[in-house]
Amino acid sequence: MPWPTTRRLIGTRVQRLDGIEKSTGRAKYSYDINRPRMLYARIYRSPRAHATIKSIDTSAAEKVPGFRAFYIIKKAGAEVFFAGDEIIAVCADTEEHAEDCVRAIRVDFNDLPHYVKEADSLNSTTNTTGGAGTNNIVAAGDFNTDNFDTAFNGLAATHEATYGIAVISHQCLEPHGLVAEWDEKQQNLTVWSSTQAVPKTAEDLRQRFKMKPGEVKCLTNYMGGGYGSKFGSSAYDINDAVAAELARTTRQPVKLLLDRAEEVTVGGIRPSAFGTVKIGGTKEGRIQAYEVNCYGTGGVNRGPTVNFGLLPYVYGPAIPNIKRLHRVVRTNIQTARAMRAPGHPQNAILTELAIDDLAARLNINPMTMRLANLPPNDAADAKANPRTFPGQRATIYRTEIEIIRKMCDWDRAWHPPGADKGIIKTGMGMALHTWGGGGRGANPTRVTINQNGAVVAQSSTQDLGTAQRTVMAIIVAEILGLQPTDVTIIIGDSSHGPSTPSGGSTTCPGTSPAILKAAETARDAFLANLAAALNTQPAMLSIEPGVVVNRANNNARIPFRQACSMLTVANVRGDADWPTAKELQSNDKLREEWTTRLSNQGVGGVQIAEVKVDTETGVVKCTRFWAVQDCGMIINKLGCESQVAGGVIMGLNYALYEECIYDRATGRQVNADMEFYKLGGIADMPNIYVHMHDMPERGVIGIGEPPTIGTAAAVGNAIFNALGVRVPNAPYTPERVLAALANRRAGNP
Amino acid sequence: MNEQDTSGGTSRREFLQATGAVVATTAVTGLAVTELPAAEVQPGTGTATGIGPAATKISLNVNGREVPATIEPRVTLLDALRNYLDVTGCKRVCDRGTCGACTVMLDGKVVYSCTMLAIEAQGKAIRTAESLYNEGKADAVPTAFVRADAQQCGFCTPGFVVAMKAVFEANAQPTPAQVEKGLQGNICRCGTYEQMRDAIYALCNQKRGN
Numbered sequence: 001m002p003w004p005t006t007r008r009l010i011g012t013r014v015q016r017l018d019g020i021e022k023s024t025g026r027a028k029y030s031y032d033i034n035r036p037r038m039l040y041a042r043i044y045r046s047p048r049a050h051a052t053i054k055s056i057d058t059s060a061a062e063k064v065p066g067f068r069a070f071y072i073i074k075k076a077g078a079e080v081f082f083a084g085d086e087i088i089a090v091c092a093d094t095e096e097h098a099e100d101c102v103r104a105i106r107v108d109f110n111d112l113p114h115y116v117k118e119a120d121s122l123n124s125t126t127n128t129t130g131g132a133g134t135n136n137i138v139a140a141g142d143f144n145t146d147n148f149d150t151a152f153n154g155l156a157a158t159h160e161a162t163y164g165i166a167v168i169s170h171q172c173l174e175p176h177g178l179v180a181e182w183d184e185k186q187q188n189l190t191v192w193s194s195t196q197a198v199p200k201t202a203e204d205l206r207q208r209f210k211m212k213p214g215e216v217k218c219l220t221n222y223m224g225g226g227y228g229s230k231f232g233s234s235a236y237d238i239n240d241a242v243a244a245e246l247a248r249t250t251r252q253p254v255k256l257l258l259d260r261a262e263e264v265t266v267g268g269i270r271p272s273a274f275g276t277v278k279i280g281g282t283k284e285g286r287i288q289a290y291e292v293n294c295y296g297t298g299g300v301n302r303g304p305t306v307n308f309g310l311l312p313y314v315y316g317p318a319i320p321n322i323k324r325l326h327r328v329v330r331t332n333i334q335t336a337r338a339m340r341a342p343g344h345p346q347n348a349i350l351t352e353l354a355i356d357d358l359a360a361r362l363n364i365n366p367m368t369m370r371l372a373n374l375p376p377n378d379a380a381d382a383k384a385n386p387r388t389f390p391g392q393r394a395t396i397y398r399t400e401i402e403i404i405r406k407m408c409d410w411d412r413a414w415h416p417p418g419a420d421k422g423i424i425k426t427g428m429g430m431a432l433h434t435w436g437g438g439g440r441g442a443n444p445t446r447v448t449i450n451q452n453g454a455v456v457a458q459s460s461t462q463d464l465g466t467a468q469r470t471v472m473a474i475i476v477a478e479i480l481g482l483q484p485t486d487v488t489i490i491i492g493d494s495s496h497g498p499s500t501p502s503g504g505s506t507t508c509p510g511t512s513p514a515i516l517k518a519a520e521t522a523r524d525a526f527l528a529n530l531a532a533a534l535n536t537q538p539a540m541l542s543i544e545p546g547v548v549v550n551r552a553n554n555n556a557r558i559p560f561r562q563a564c565s566m567l568t569v570a571n572v573r574g575d576a577d578w579p580t581a582k583e584l585q586s587n588d589k590l591r592e593e594w595t596t597r598l599s600n601q602g603v604g605g606v607q608i609a610e611v612k613v614d615t616e617t618g619v620v621k622c623t624r625f626w627a628v629q630d631c632g633m634i635i636n637k638l639g640c641e642s643q644v645a646g647g648v649i650m651g652l653n654y655a656l657y658e659e660c661i662y663d664r665a666t667g668r669q670v671n672a673d674m675e676f677y678k679l680g681g682i683a684d685m686p687n688i689y690v691h692m693h694d695m696p697e698r699g700v701i702g703i704g705e706p707p708t709i710g711t712a713a714a715v716g717n718a719i720f721n722a723l724g725v726r727v728p729n730a731p732y733t734p735e736r737v738l739a740a741l742a743n744r745r746a747g748n749p
Numbered sequence: 750m751n752e753q754d755t756s757g758g759t760s761r762r763e764f765l766q767a768t769g770a771v772v773a774t775t776a777v778t779g780l781a782v783t784e785l786p787a788a789e790v791q792p793g794t795g796t797a798t799g800i801g802p803a804a805t806k807i808s809l810n811v812n813g814r815e816v817p818a819t820i821e822p823r824v825t826l827l828d829a830l831r832n833y834l835d836v837t838g839c840k841r842v843c844d845r846g847t848c849g850a851c852t853v854m855l856d857g858k859v860v861y862s863c864t865m866l867a868i869e870a871q872g873k874a875i876r877t878a879e880s881l882y883n884e885g886k887a888d889a890v891p892t893a894f895v896r897a898d899a900q901q902c903g904f905c906t907p908g909f910v911v912a913m914k915a916v917f918e919a920n921a922q923p924t925p926a927q928v929e930k931g932l933q934g935n936i937c938r939c940g941t942y943e944q945m946r947d948a949i950y951a952l953c954n955q956k957r958g959n
Contacts, residue, residue: 015895015898016895016900019894019898019900020882022900022906022907023878023887023892023895023903023906023910024838024878024879024881024882024887024891024907024910025839025879025910027903028837029840029904031837031840031841032831034832094821095828095832096821096823096824096828173840173902173904173937174840174902174904222902223902224902224903225902260843464902465900465939638898639898641898642944645940645941645944646939646940646941647940649937649941649942649943650938673847674845674936675845679938680936681932681934681942682929682932682937682942682945682946683930683933685942687943687946688943
């Protein structure tokens with residue numbers, strides 16, 4: 001069952017099926033669920049960055065009108081490790097009263113030392129974050145290739161500089177949280193949760209309350225952004241459990257969704273990355289040595305997503321000599337969570353910026369420099385299976401660079417760093433990136449064709465805004481000769497079996513093959529039943545757009561709906577899922593089909609930014625942006641283009657605006673809001689030119705992460721190109737631009 | 750309650766005076782719901798009867814329907830719509846007048862419904878994104894958002910749609926730049942501005958060049 005070789009819908013631009021519901025405000029997100037007799041919960045959080053709880057006094061809170069119940073998260077004597085740490089939850093009849101209750105709670109603390117700045121934690125002499133060790137440093141590791149000590153000898157140029165990017169917040173517009181409701185017998189629990197993992201959210205709760213399979217149901221029809229921060233309940237995300245406990249205690253539905261300050265303070269951060277990079281190359285621009293000494297924080301716990309081991313990013317296979325020393329420091333801020341291509345944007349900063357600085361020393365055009373250092377096609381890999389990424393990565397990058405070179409007229413538009421005269425200087429910069437984006441099962445999918453003509457596809461997967469519903473409808477419609485709007489999609493309901501969490505660009509490749517197979521199985525069952533009704537053989541029937549063609553009867557064309565009415569049963573179904581992990585491992589043919597033809601992993605991508613920098617005010621404006629991106633076989637070109645432009649805009653925010661700022665004295669975040677935590681509006685964003693490099697022969701690969709990776713690095717390089725001066729740390733704020741210019745005027749390197 | 754009777758709105762100063770005046774009486778009367786006819790909430794008379802902090806009955810005109818609600822005077826228009834009237838197209842995101850997700854039209858003008866008290870909105874025509882879908886048909890503005898795919902998670906979208914609709918209601922033939930200016934008070938996290946520009950040009954019947 002390969003993908004159809006001629007594709008009527010797949011790869012075209014299809015509008016999202018639920019677009020009107022969303023744009024007219026009728027789509028009900030978890031935050032919008034209002035249940036009869038519903039209570040509102042809020043959480044009292046530690047205002048201290050590190051302390052032990054001396055006492056908790058709830059007596060005044062209990063007297064607040066509308067008070068219903070508490071749920072104690074941490075007791076007196078317990079330690080809190082960051083400002084925002086949960087201590088006690090309360091629910092009341094209205095949200096206003098729940099807030100009154102929180103304000104009436106009195107907690108006394110014994111303060112302990114804290115560190116909220118990475119550089120401070122790097123020099124810490126005490127462990128303020130719990131866990132192992134005598135300080136806050138986690139030795140994440142070091143690596144070097146053989147004989148690195150002599151790697152820089154005899155090179156045409158070397159460059160050493162520092163680069164970095166701050167801790168940022170996911171800032172999901174729909175906050176974390178849920179509505180929880182028990183049935184009358186307190187036996188079944190339903191939650192409407194804002195989650196990237198519908199079945200996992202239900203399963204986590206089932207285990208917590210020791211319930212039987214099927215007794216917890218999670219519903220997520222619409223989801224207001226996650227970006228990696230919403231993978232169900234865990235040690236870092238206690239909301240699900242709190243709401244369900246309070247709903248059980250009070251025997252009423254409970255709504256718990258975080259307010260904006262909470263969302264920013266505890267709803268997820270991305271680790272920072274700062275480092276000194278030394279890079280050297282030949283006069284032809286071939287990089288011979290890359291040395292990095294870097295650190296970053298993943299918050300109070302180590303955080304799973306720093307990924308410094310990938311340095312030097314993208315170009316590693318082309319660079320013979322590499323040395324890496326990276327340390328992760330714990331700080332008294334919330335624990336980092338996965339965020340859109342974990343570690344990759346930071347690694348792009350620590351690699352791409354150094355490459356442009358070296359290119360400038362060598363007087364080489366940065367595009368030429370990159371072409372000279374592409375990771376080579378892996379010959380063995382290419383021979384074993386030409387559809388995998390390592391076997392063709394250099395070819396993909398070269399093709400994409402050629403496309404973008406023409407799109408942005410690079411040869412004419414690019415100038416040497418600092419060559420632009422005048423007060424407002426224009427510059428262009430580029431960056432490459434890579435991501436995996438492969439999916440797996442279990443993603444059981446069912447396609448049902450009903451006698452009344454209704455076609456339904458269902459799975460428990462979720463649509464985070466990726467247009468997953470539309471992806472499913474396109475595939476089913478392609479196989480059944482229908483239009484996507486003819487297919488009813490039912491998703492976001494854990495009672496429809498397992499599905500993989502939506503993270504790491506895995507949903508489209510993880511679900512699409514199962515959808516294809518379910519649609520084909522349903523089609524075959526449909527034609528088999530129809531053949532019996534028409535007194536012919538299934539092989540005599542075929543599907544064309546809108547009709548079933550009967551070759552046994554002069555190619556009679558039976559309209560699809562009419563054919564459905566001829567079914568001798570109420571409906572026919574196709575059920576399909578991925579082979580098991582064991583089957584994939586042991587069966588070469590199955591593995592090749594599912595992981596390198598139906599779906600695949602590994603993408604490239606190249607981006608170019610054009611900026612204007614005002615050297616008097618320090619303001620950077622990105623004026624135009626180009627992105628060329630592959631993701632294997634494109635299902636919905638419209639959705640892909642949106643994802644790429646959206647990824648670029650998120651990357652522009654990383655580059656120019658976003659930073660969590662923590663106060664050293666109190667340990668609290670000072671911009672846990674949207675006024676001082678900056679996100680760009682429409683006026684701040686350039687026109688973005690997207691080209692999708694379709695590679696249908698590779699099968700489906702995810703698109704969520706890749707387009708946001710290289711953006712900030714491309715902007716950083718464009719600023720360098722405009723000024724001829726490197727601004728070391730992102731976000732590239734006016735203050736930092738002016739400081740870099742002043743530093744240069746003062747004669748510093 | 751007389752639906753014809755429209756309050757002229759309550760200034761912040763008058764509101765504070767009114768609530769201050771009533772604190773003393775609350776202690777005596779407890780927190781029972783007090784019903785106040787809208788006619789008694791007369792701004793600027795200096796003899797305000799005062800309402801709150803207890804919940805009070807109010808009436809809001811939402812998407813053409815007069816709907817009653819019993820709320821405390823401190824409840825914002827946004828929270829009244831979402832928590833008390835189940836009108837959830839307006840979203841609560843920043844809750845501080847920054848992001849525009851809560852944008853509604855009030856007598857045709859866009860306002861951040863999180864920065865206004867519900868009691869102030871009495872007697873005014875409140876329109877949310879839901880008003881742009883009637884009898885199975887969506888208005889041209891939300892339709893243009895869908896055609897251009899100018900939404901991803903969609904949580905900010907109703908606010909943008911209302912802001913854009915207000916531009917077209919004030920000026921039937923705006924330039925794309927004028928429409929874009931009308932969206933500058935809104936923030937999208939998924940990054941759909943590029944597609945919004947496509948929607949704007951389509952609505953202005955203009956071809957988008959480089």
